[in-house]
Amino acid sequence: MKRWKYRKVTPELLAEMRELYATGNYKQTEIAEMFGLGQSCANYWLNPKSREVSLKRNSAYNKKHPKKCDYKEARRDYQRERYQNDEEYRKRMIRHITKYQSNPEVKTRMNEQAKERYHRKKFVALMETLGIKRYI
Numbered sequence: 848m849k850r851w852k853y854r855k856v857t858p859e860l861l862a863e864m865r866e867l868y869a870t871g872n873y874k875q876t877e878i879a880e881m882f883g884l885g886q887s888c889a890n891y892w893l894n895p896k897s898r899e900v901s902l903k904r905n906s907a908y909n910k911k912h913p914k915k916c917d918y919k920e921a922r923r924d925y926q927r928e929r930y931q932n933d934e935e936y937r938k939r940m941i942r943h944i945t946k947y948q949s950n951p952e953v954k955t956r957m958n959e960q961a962k963e964r965y966h967r968k969k970f971v972a973l974m975e976t977l978g979i980k981r982y983i
Contacts, residue, residue: 856884856888856892860882861892863882864878864882864889864892864893865892865893867881868893875889875890875893875894876889878893
């Protein structure tokens with residue numbers, strides 16, 4: 848793995864890179880090596896046309912492949928619209944919500960399950976950080 852893979856370009860670093868490139872004494876590959884970046888990263892920041900092409904390509908990709916949060920928003924909008932327009936769906940939702948909100952036993956059981964899920968997630972994360980793959 849390349850050592851510069853996760854390096855971020857700060858504004859100070861970018862100003863220094865642009866200053867060196869403007870002198871004309873350094874190529875993009877040399878500047879990239881000096882700052883521990885990849886050549887494509889240096890090209891992205893030093894060449895405005897390259898950056899524009901990359902941004903267009905990324906925007907086209909993101910339109911074709913929506914993110915999960917977009918899916919969640921679309922689902923929420925669909926449910927909201929269905930709740931407003933479908934009388935039967937609205938009645939079922941209200942019945943479901945009142946059933947669980949009015950019964951204290953169900954409410955406490957749901958709270959306990961939520962706490963259990965939370966602690967299980969923390970436990971799994973801890974085991975993964977320790978490098979233990981099999982547990983329980």
